Amino acid sequence: xHILVCVKQTPKSDNVKIDPATGCLIxxxxxxxxxxxxxxxxxxxxxxxxxxGGRVSVITMGPPQAQQVLRDSIARGADEVYQLGDRAxxxxxxxxxxxxxxxxxEKINGLSPVDLIICGxxxxxxxxxxIGPQISAWLNLPNAxxxxxxxxxxxxxxxxxxxxxxxxxxxxxxxxCVLSVVKEINKPRVRSVKGxxxxxxxxxxxxxxxxxxxxxxxxGIANCPTKxxxxxxxKHENTATIVEGNNGKEKGTKLVxxxxxxxxx
Amino acid sequence: MAKADYxxxxxxxxxxxxxxxxxxxxxxxxxxxxxxxxxxxLCAVLLGFEVESFAQDLIERGADCVYICDDVHLEHYIxxxxxxxxxxxxxxxxxxxxxxxxxxxxxxLSAKTAVFIGTGLTADATDVQIHQxxxxxxxxxPTFGGNLMATITCAKTRPEMCSLRPMSYERAVPQxxxxxxxxxxxxxxxQHTSLAKFIEFIxxxxxxxxxxxxxxxxxxxxxxxxxxGFQLLAQLAERLGGTVAASRPPVDNGWIDYRYQIGLTGRxxxxxxxxxxxISGQIQHMAGMSGADVVVAINKDPNAPIMKTAHYAVExxxxxxxxxxxxxx
Numbered sequence: 093x094h095i096l097v098c099v100k101q102t103p104k105s106d107n108v109k110i111d112p113a114t115g116c117l118i119x120x121x122x123x124x125x126x127x128x129x130x131x132x133x134x135x136x137x138x139x140x141x142x143x144x145g146g147r148v149s150v151i152t153m154g155p156p157q158a159q160q161v162l163r164d165s166i167a168r169g170a171d172e173v174y175q176l177g178d179r180a181x182x183x184x185x186x187x188x189x190x191x192x193x194x195x196x197x198e199k200i201n202g203l204s205p206v207d208l209i210i211c212g213x214x215x216x217x218x219x220x221x222x223i224g225p226q227i228s229a230w231l232n233l234p235n236a237x238x239x240x241x242x243x244x245x246x247x248x249x250x251x252x253x254x255x256x257x258x259x260x261x262x263x264x265x266x267x268x269c270v271l272s273v274v275k276e277i278n279k280p281r282v283r284s285v286k287g288x289x290x291x292x293x294x295x296x297x298x299x300x301x302x303x304x305x306x307x308x309x310x311x312g313i314a315n316c317p318t319k320x321x322x323x324x325x326x327k328h329e330n331t332a333t334i335v336e337g338n339n340g341k342e343k344g345t346k347l348v349x350x351x352x353x354x355x356x357x
Numbered sequence: 358m359a360k361a362d363y364x365x366x367x368x369x370x371x372x373x374x375x376x377x378x379x380x381x382x383x384x385x386x387x388x389x390x391x392x393x394x395x396x397x398x399l400c401a402v403l404l405g406f407e408v409e410s411f412a413q414d415l416i417e418r419g420a421d422c423v424y425i426c427d428d429v430h431l432e433h434y435i436x437x438x439x440x441x442x443x444x445x446x447x448x449x450x451x452x453x454x455x456x457x458x459x460x461x462x463x464x465x466l467s468a469k470t471a472v473f474i475g476t477g478l479t480a481d482a483t484d485v486q487i488h489q490x491x492x493x494x495x496x497x498x499p500t501f502g503g504n505l506m507a508t509i510t511c512a513k514t515r516p517e518m519c520s521l522r523p524m525s526y527e528r529a530v531p532q533x534x535x536x537x538x539x540x541x542x543x544x545x546x547x548q549h550t551s552l553a554k555f556i557e558f559i560x561x562x563x564x565x566x567x568x569x570x571x572x573x574x575x576x577x578x579x580x581x582x583x584x585x586g587f588q589l590l591a592q593l594a595e596r597l598g599g600t601v602a603a604s605r606p607p608v609d610n611g612w613i614d615y616r617y618q619i620g621l622t623g624r625x626x627x628x629x630x631x632x633x634x635x636i637s638g639q640i641q642h643m644a645g646m647s648g649a650d651v652v653v654a655i656n657k658d659p660n661a662p663i664m665k666t667a668h669y670a671v672e673x674x675x676x677x678x679x680x681x682x683x684x685x686x
Contacts, residue, residue: 220468225472234437265554320508325506331668340681343678344678
């Protein structure tokens with residue numbers, strides 16, 4: 093089985109700080125890592141490889157420093173890694189990004205047919221969750237999002253459970269198909285020593301927009317359909333009524349009195 | 358494509374397991390305002406099996422028109438089938454704006470549909486406005502875990518699509534007797550296909566927890582300190598006729614199940630009363646509960662962010678404050 097995982101280099105979630113004056117992100121290169129949701133996608137791919145045989149390819153779109161997440165993917169058990177790097181891709185929204193990834197996946201598929209594509213649920217920097225379903229639309233493949241469990245795998249299909257607001261739904265998807273997975277699906281393992289060594293030696297295949305035969309009028313900040321026209325930090329006013337008292341017990345009693353007085357309870 | 362050919366504001370009325378999702382009413386509120394400002398019609402889109410009975414309700418709550426595609430193939434949600442039907446509908450009737458609820462299903466469906474249509478999509482917006490001058494949809498959404506708000510537009514392609522976070526808008530109230538048009542759209546089994554198969558639905562185990570419907574929520578955070586702390590919270594919740602919930606750290610620590618998690622990576626709630634115990638109020642958590650009518654924060658740290666945004670701030674040890682509350686209730 094040939095499994096392909098899409099990953100993104102994003103700021104480490106804990107380190108995201110906003111400059112209060114400019115509303116801009118403060119980030120330095122060392123704070124980037126593999127998008128935490130993609131760790132589950134990669135782990136699921138490596139687990140399936142171990143069970144079913146086959147190999148795991150990883151693709152990312154991003155600047156040269158994004159190669160770091162490809163090496164990290166090798167350390168976590170991936171076999172081959174591909175980077176889509178081209179200035180023409182910069183500033184792409186999810187529509188353009190998913191298009192470029194789909195073109196890259198088509199090229200990989202031409203080298204060796206891909207059975208299963210796995211994405212993380214969303215990224216921690218944009219939180220859209222668009223990329224998995226959108227790749228499936230470009231490639232005209234069946235997909236399932238919010239996948240929390242792989243129930244069984246056969247030669248021709250995969251049966252998965254996806255999370256809904258009221259429970260979960262079991263679906264069978266024939267290969268090739270696209271899954272977006274949530275963190276409940278597994279517990280990512282720690283990188284092995286062997287993996288770390290392999291990561292250092294790994295060859296990264298880098299393609300530009302021409303290599304993947306992408307239509308450049310569909311790529312990048314100038315061509316993608318959506319634009320960010322404004323960004324700002326949310327304001328929080330200090331409006332709290334302080335509940336007074338000499339100790340916790342007094343404050344608890346006072347709080348109940350206040351809530352009753354205002355008919356909140 | 359000529360943008361001027363695209364008219365009217367559409368909202369997707371989600372039906373899940375034979376029930377109309379309340380997000381439909383929220384989208385009608387948001388959509389009604391947009392349609393009025395544009396002097397265009399508000400249309401609801403209803404997909405499913407045996408869903409026609411919901412049409413009048415949607416009309417009474419603000420829809421001028423309801424497009425219905427009713428077929429046994431739409432009984433269960435399959436991404437391809439739904440996205441292909443929506444694509445056919447959009448290509449046929451050319452809406453100007455299209456709002457979809459940012460539920461699990463809606464997030465995935467809107468994304469796939471936008472690529473089939475060939476248009477831009479803003480994810481998980483909490484506010485939508487029509488720009489006074491250009492008539493474009495300005496959709497504002499939290500990004501970077503809610504640390505930054507971004508306003509996004511889609512200038513060139515139509516419809517401008519947007520998924521709207523549940524509970525960002527009030528539910529539209531019915532105006533009995535309100536009239537509207539119903540347009541039935543045929544399901545095409547040769548075009549609206551998928552290779553994926555629905556097998557079964559598994560209902561959540563245990564009690565019928567529906568945090569989104571809870572009137573009172575007593576939530577615990579890192580400051581609870583231990584799994585057993587939730588028993589005390591549950592006592593308070595029970596006394597107030599509510600339910601317990603949590604911010605992310607207790608879930609990550611295994612003190613409570615994920616389905617109780619509130620925030621950006623959990624559920625969004627809008628109770629009348631939200632009591633946050635030992636929760637610092639990180640923006641990711643606030644994203645899930647800022648719609649509560651009244652927020653009470655109980656925290657040892659007077660400088661915790663939630664102590665500033667709450668309506669009532671109690672500086673103290675929750676293990677002293679809550680027992681005292683229980684005594685005086």
